[in-house]
Amino acid sequence: MDFRDSETALGPQHADLLPDSATTAVKVVIVGGFGVGKTTLVGSVSEIRPLTTEETMTQAGAEIDDTAGIERKTSTTVAMDFGRISINEELVLYVFGTPGQERFWFLWNGLFEGALGAVVLVDTRRLEVSFEVIGRLEDRGVPFVVAANTFPESPSYPTEELRAALDLPPEVPIVDCDARTRESSRDVLLALMRYLYDLPTPSAR
Structure with missing residues (x-):
């Protein structure tokens, strides 16, 4: 998948360097079922050339992975996606996308190490692929x-219907997203930051 500035280059580029004003870096993870748009979100929101580990899907993989509803998908993430976005002059988010297929979920342990929070990306045409993902986060x-x-x-559901279908507690935010656009993907990350900021500290729970 092509993103802006994704051409092959040797060594770090000037645009890839962390701003001198940055004082805080936070790791967040984008999770979701197979084919929900995680790689697209990371690529659209990243201010640096995104790192992707996409490989062409083979017939052998098609026999393992459930491609119902995403038959046109031709590539898949086999390790992770990585991007970076500066929320303001001081706060930088490191954004990691996880592989969606269950056979690659063993990689989650490393990807979640040090992460402050996560975005669960869902496809309303295939909500069932998100159930176990949400369960693993809750665990x-x-x-x-x-x-x-x-x-x-894709069908559009009222927020409370979507909350009930995913069996989410009332405090978990649900937002709309167009993972293809930087503004929408950025707003999702801002929603996560606001939610994390409003959470009670461990001593107050």
């Missing part, structure tokens, strides 16, 4: 927000 105690990605012909 880990990782705070998260849910972003409903916009796909052609």
Whole structure:
């Protein structure tokens, strides 16, 4: 998948360097089922050339992965995606995207190490692929927000219907998202930052 400034280059580019004014860096993770748009979100929001580990899907993989509803998908993330966005002059987010197929979920342990929170990206045409993802986050105690990605012909549900379908507690934010646009993807990350900021400290819980 092509993103701006994604051409091959040797060594770090000037645009890749961390701003001198940055004082705080936070790690967040983008999770979701297979084919919900995680790589697209990381690529659209990143201010540096995104790192992707996409490989062409083979017939052998198609026999393992559930491609129902995403039959046109031709590549898949096999390790992680990585990007960076400066929220302001001082705060920088390191954004890691996880692989969606269950057979690669063993990589989650490393990707979640040191992460402050997560975004669960969902496809309203295939909500069922998000159930176990959300369950794993809840088991880990990782705070998260849910972003409903916009796909052609994807149904739109009222927030409370979506909350009930995903069995989410009332305090978990649900936001709309178009992972193809930088502004929308940035707003999702800002929603996560606001949610994390409003969480009570461990001593206050």
